[in-house]
Amino acid sequence: MSAQKSESLSVDVAVVGGSLAGCASAIRFSQMGYRVAVFEKKAVTEHSYKQLCTHFLQPHAVPLLDGLGLAHLREPAWSVVTKAVFVTPGGVVETPGGYDPEQPDSYALNLERRVLDPALREAARRQGVRYLQGTSVESVQEDESGWTLDTRDGTGAQQRYRARLVVAADGRRSRLAGLLGNPTESRPNERVALFAYFTGIEHPEGNRSVFIMNDRDLACTYPLVDGRTELVLFAEKSRVESWRGTEGRLEQFLKYFDDLDQAPSMADAVPESPLLGYTDYPSQIRRPVQGSVPFVGDAALSLDAMSGVGCGFALQSADLLARSFAGRSLDGADRRAGLADYRERFESTILPHADGICGDSLVGKDEATRQRMFTTICRSPELSHKYLALTGRMVQPAEFQQAFLRGLMTQRVGAART
CATH class of the missing domain: 3.30.9.100 (D-Amino Acid Oxidase; Chain A, domain 2)
Structure with missing residues (x-):
């Protein structure tokens, strides 16, 4: 950094990356009373948003909008309340019935990023978050009292910040992952x-x-x-x-x-x-915590878009991180406990979905086995419901697998009796 940089500025939480996971994390920590700054390397305008997205906010994440001050985005002017219908080799998988506005996790939202992205940035600013667009984090260094971040803005001006906690929310090409040595596991997408x-x-x-x-x-x-x-x-x-x-x-x-x-x-x-x-978008998996830095959103887990989990997992990982620090300080044993709690929550809640999603990214499957699987699902209302809950990330893969095996055995016993 140049010797001409100004005196260090201080915040409690420095969030590197200003998209969904970054803004959601910033809002939640600010709600806890912390001074929060978001560092977004791109020059962002009020109309900036991600175009390459399915915009499908899965049921598990819909209730999280409320805690971010975005409950209004469930209204018809902003999004379409929807449910998934799967046309499979074994039949149609669909949950009958309408939508219950009192149960926001009973439906999904087709919520476009042209609406969600600016709304989340504005919600962060309303909450008092300092949003520094066009500002890249060039280096980070930890000492006994916290973190030093050296930054550069679009004009080349340099600034040093001090923070007690750094949150990595800088996407699948995470620079922090490289600076901190968080390895990237890549899975093929065919x-x-x-x-x-x-x-x-x-x-x-x-x-x-x-x-x-x-x-x-x-x-x-x-x-x-x-x-x-x-x-x-x-x-x-x-x-x-x-x-x-x-x-x-x-x-x-x-x-x-x-x-x-x-x-x-x-x-x-x-x-x-x-x-x-x-044409080439492999899934990427990183550790949810590297050293004393939590990783959220695509910086931690960036999966094949066919699964539709990007927006939901971004908001969910931010929620898990915030809940892990609820009632804890950002220092010493409390910080270590919060990071350990986040790691456990992430690895038990979000990470189990990765293997199935990565498996679905491969095209070389046994079609006969696949057809038998969906035929079994479509013949059972209970299994159909479980499958939709799995794809909406409302249940863990292990729970669906157990239900599927029970349903398969029940159908085989019934066929043997006829």
């Missing part, structure tokens, strides 16, 4: 992902979000506010290799959906965006 927004597509009854398993692909339709629809396709790479040119790729994309019997008609679809996407 599908490409394509995203586009449209008007003119009729929404399904009840504004259901429909997930169609087609061979080894997953085609998703998400109803959005103002009668818009997001279409997302997770497909084998060979499926789309022949789609060439901007207009040709979009035309082939729409044709793919129109050829699916269970998808709405694309005849009147009008594109609102170009075709967005990625």
Whole structure:
């Protein structure tokens, strides 16, 4: 750092990264009475948001909006209340019934990032969080009294900060992970992902979000506010290799959906965006705590977008971190206990979902086994409910697996008796 830097500024909590997990963590620590600063390396405007997202906030995370001062985002002006419908090789998996506004975890939200991202940043500022956009953290150093962070803003100006706790929320390319030696475990993802927004597509009854398993692909339709629809396709790479040119790729994309019997008609679809996407997006897993720094959101766990867990796990990891420090100070034994508590909560609550999600990122599966599995699920209302709870991250994978084995045995016994 230059000798021209000004005197160190002091905060209690320094959150590195100003997206969902970072802002949610900052709000929660500020609510505890701490002085909090967020360091976001990107130059952010009030209209900045992430485009490459399914915008599907799963049921387990919907109640977390309330504690962040964002309960209003469940209203129709801001989001679409929805439930998942899975069209599988063994039949349709769907939970009947409507939505209970008194039970926000009974439904999902199609909440676009163009709404959520600015709203969360504004909620952080209202809470008194200092949001430093366009400011990168160049180095961090810990001593007996806390952390020193050397930063640089967009003009090149340098500033040093002191903090009692540093939270790593700087995404899948986390610089803090490199500075602190938090290793990245990479898992392969064998599908490409394509995203586009449209008007003119009729929404399904009840504004259901429909997930169609087609061979080894997953085609998703998400109803959005103002009668818009997001279409997302997770497909084998060979499926789309022949789609060439901007207009040709979009035309082939729409044709793919129109050829699916269970998808709405694309005849009147009008594109609102170009075709967005990625061809290589491996899942990444890091330790939830490295030394005395907790990692939240994509900095800790960045999984295949086909699982739709990104937004939910970002908010949930921030919630787990805040709850781990409730009633504790940021110093000494209290800080160590809070970090240990967060590590245990993360590893028991969020991490168990990773193996199944990473397994679903591989296309080389036994289709006969897969069909038998979904046939078993579709024949049992209890298993259907459990499957939807699993995909909504309301139950742990082990709980679903136990229920599936019981259901499989029950069906086999019933078949033997007939």
